[in-house]
Amino acid sequence: MNDNTREFHPQQDPPIKPSHWYLLTGVIIGLLLGLVYALWINPVAYQDSHPASLSKPYKDAYRSMIAQVYAATGNFERAVLRLELLEDEDPVFALGAQAQRTLAEGKETEAKALALLASALQAESSLQQGFPIMIPTATLELVPTQTLPGVTPVP
Amino acid sequence: MPNRRRRWIFFALAIGVGVAAGVFIGYGPAAVETENAELRTLRIDYLTDYTLMVSELYQHEGNAAMAAARLIYIGDPSPKESVETAIAFAQDNQYAPKDLQLMLDLADAIRNLNLDPESNQ
Structure with a gap:
């Protein structure tokens, strides 16, 4: 070997660091599997539930019962206490919207009862705010003259 | 490894x-x-109040079959048992006599409806 001879070290590629994205993929896959199992395959069984946690159709049925009982008995205080159990954000709106839906289904008597309770609630609310207003009496024949707001309920 | x-x-x-x-x-x-509960999963006091509402409507309408249908809607196939359970709870919790009487009247009406399929054979 002469002085011109040099040792040649080919440049080595830097070692490829293994990616850890596969762990995140595994967690996401597991999360989806767990949610599918817990929400669909073996969902939680409700017991001792509160009326506020009822599904929408059952809440509508409950609300309708309250309104029909109010129309039959005229017991406003009791109707208000029962409505509070449903924890509607706006009970007057909920009653009014349901009255419109029920009327569209052809159930006039039920729609009238819902509208009657909505009117009574709205009147009571106005009274508490100091506005003089007639509180409708609870008879099924009475058609409330107050026009209900025609707002489409947001799901 | x-x-x-x-x-x-x-x-x-x-x-x-x-x-x-x-x-x-x-x-x-x-x-x-999630709001997904069914009526039959309601706590016993809420179920009793629902039965009371059915009783109040029965007193006004006088239609026992309709009252039975409303109780079946809860999910319990036996309206008679639904009412009896509600009455037992109401008696244990000192419900107003008037409300108790409404439920007792409903229980009588449903008993008279004879909804038990075995007795109809």
Whole structure:
């Protein structure tokens, strides 16, 4: 070997660091599997539930019962206490919207009862705010003259 | 341990962690926030109040078959048992005599309806 001879070290590629994205993929896959199992395959069984946690159709049925009982008995205080159990954000709106839906289904008597309770609630609310207003009496024949707001309920 | 095998093991562990998290969320916060309960799962005092509402309507309408249908809607196939359970709860919790009487009247009316299929044979 002469002085011109040099040792040649080919440049080595830097070692490829293994990616850890596969762990995140595994967690996401597991999360989806767990949610599918817990929400669909073996969902939680409700017991001792509160009326506020009822599904929408059952809440509508409950609300309708309250309104029909109010129309039959005229017991406003009791109707208000029962409505509070449903924890509607706006009970007057909920009653009014349901009255419109029920009327569209052809159930006039039920729609009238819902509208009657909505009117009574709205009147009571106005009274508490100091506005003089007639509180409708609870008879099924009475058609409330107050026009209900025609707002489409947001799901 | 070969690198590939180790990656598979960690991948399986990651899936396990994900499944545990998914089940925890599904049975915890997601279940609590979901409004999905049925009428028959109501707590006994709310069920009793529902039965009382049916009794109040029965007193006004006088239609026992309609009252029975409203009780069947709860999900209990036996309206007679629904009313009797409600009456027992009402008696134990000192409901107003007037309300108790309404439910007793409803119980009598449903008994007279003879909804038991075995007795109709």
